[in-house]
Amino acid sequence: MGKNKILTILQKELVIALGCTEPVAIALAAATAKSYVTGQIEEIKVKASGNIIKNAKSVGIPGMTAKGLDFAAALGAVSGDPNQQLEVLNGLTIEDERMAIKLIEEGKVTAGQADTPKRLYIEVIVRTDKQCSRAIISDNHTNITLIEVDGIAVYRGGCENIGIQTDEEELEALTINEIYEWVLQADLTDLGLVKKSIELNRMIGMEGLYGNYGLNVGKTIKENVKKGILSDDLATSAMSLAAAGSDARMAGSILPVMANTGSGNQGIAVTLPVVAAAEKLKVSEERMIRAVALSHLITIHIKSKFGRLSALCGVTAAGMGASGAIVYLLDGGLQQIKAAIQNTIGNVSGMICDGAKAGCAMKVSTCSNVAVQSALLALNNQEIQSTDGFIHDDVEKSIESFCKLGNEGTRQTDELILKLMLEK
Template sequence: MEKNKILSILEKELVVALGCTEPVAIALAAATAKKHASGEIQEVVVKASGNIIKNAKSVGIPGMTGKGLDFSAAIGAVAGNPNSGLEVLTGLTADDERVAFKLIEEGKVKASQAETPKRLYIEVIVQTDKQNARVIISDNHSNITLIEVDGEPIYRGGCENSSVQSVKGDFDKLTVDEIYEWVLQVDVNELILVKKSIDLNKVIGNEGLSGNYGLNVGKTIQENIKKGILSDDLATAAMSLAAAGSDARMAGSTLPVMANSGSGNQGIAVTLPVVAVAEKLQVSEDKMIRAVALSHLITIHIKSKFGRLSALCGVTAAGMGASAAIVYLLDGTLQQVKAAVQNTIGNVSGMICDGAKAGCAMKVSTCSNVAVQSALLALNNQGIQSTDGFIHDDVEKSIDAFCTLGNEGTRETDNWILKLMMEK
């Protein structure tokens, strides 16, 4: 594949996001609808797919105390900047939150599950005293497919656009072999977005280590290293920094992150374990950037088949990318890179997603630990064999099997997870 096509894939899939992408996407739809409906808000109606509800139900929103679908839609309609994409909630104030809560208290915000087969679907209707606007986002967190004003469509787009389809075609052509060779040869100066992902995500990782966020998973690991209860090694370094980033993000930190494939937690889990290992090994900055690029691209490759949302935790795919990158940092071969991915698939492929929340930091920690473990096994020429589970001799076939499990094999699991969450 041409060099520029892989760079275009990075440009599409590495996006700066403020806050968890599911409530942010709801806010983006609401802000866009309000932009096209002048006047005073009379009602906000939000309908979302089960996977969106699952991830928007309990997670923190940057700088706010409110949570949930209704609050995400209300704050987006009241104060969101629709021109800022996934940074739509930048600059919120306490007054904005009060106005959003007032709308909810007055019964002007209604939220429900949409009847749709899509796993990523958001529909928001904003009714004012003058106009009515309806916005639909589907398949991708910032992919607006319809804007309708007073019943008349004024925009249809998104995934139907030929440019989007051509990039999807480029995803289909990617392989681990090609990604590895590209990462070795690309000019590091062209990996500006990868460098930015390191810088942004490291800031929120350090914030999680120094602050008090969520379950303090990363901070607790670091404190136990200082006490001598845990060893100061590659695995704990990867776990603590990555989990701390997730701690801060899930608890509503106002720091942005570089998302990977539509998920900020995936962006954190793709970058920070690799950064922690690179710093521990004291490798050059260029080598660290190439390693993180490898991690990003392998995760993008897997997620392009796996889909944006699933009953399985997306951070597992990030762990697969990170394991490959850690092998690269330790001067492993392409074959060992593939073995690390295979080992990770065989280890964490069954981890379910029960929504975005503080506990996600524990899953980030687990997958970071597995990434290091899988890499070290691979470097010792140990890999899960094709006689075991659904692992194949060919890493691409193992990836396909994992993605089939996530897409086709867990639809009933998805329904049960949401049912159990909503019954509480």
């Protein structure tokens, strides 16, 4: 694969995002619908797929105290700027929150499940005292496929079933071998977006370590290192920084992050375990940047087959990328990187997704720990064998099996998880 193609993949799949991507996507749909009508808002209706509901129901929204699909839609309609895409909620104020809550209290906002086979689907209808509009996002968090005003389509666009921003032909040619070779020879000037991901995501990680967010998973790990209960080693460093970033993001920190394949939490889990390991090992900045690029690309490669939303936790794929990158930081070669990915697949492949929430930081911590363990085993030439589970001799086939599990084997699980969540 050519240099420019892999660079294009990075540029498409690394996107700055403010707030958890699912409520942000709802706000984007609402802001888009509202931008096409004038007058006072009389009604907002939200319909979303089960996976969107899971991830938007309980997660924090940057700078706000309220949560939920109805609040995200009201906030987007009242004050969101659709031109800012995944930063649609940037710069909102307490007054914006007050106006959104007022709409909800007046009974003007409703939210429910859409009757759709799509895993990523959002439909928002905004009716004012003058007009009515409808906006639909599907398959990708910014993929607007329809805008209607008073029942007349004024925009049809987007791509059906894209699931990921990059063209399928480009992704089909991507392999672990080519990713590794590209990362070794890439000009640092081509990795500016990767460097930016380190800067942004490290900042929210530090915010989580020193602030008070969610379950304080990362902060608690760090405090127990200081007490001598946990050791100050590579694994705890990776766990604490990555989990702290997730703590802050899931609790509504106003800091933006660099998302990976549409997920900010995944962007954190791809970068911060690797950054923490690089800092612990005192490697050069160049080596850190190359390692994080490797982690991003491995995860993009896996997620291109896995899909954006699933009954399985996407952070598991990020752990696979991080494990390969940590091998690289510890001077391992291509075969050991593949072994680390295999080990991670064999360890965390069954972790379910029960929605975006504070507890996601615990899953980030777990996958960061597994990334380090898998890397160390691989460096000791220990790899899960093809006689075990669904692991193959070829890492690419193991990735395919993992993605089939996420896509084909968990649909009933996904429905049951949502049912259990909504029964509470």
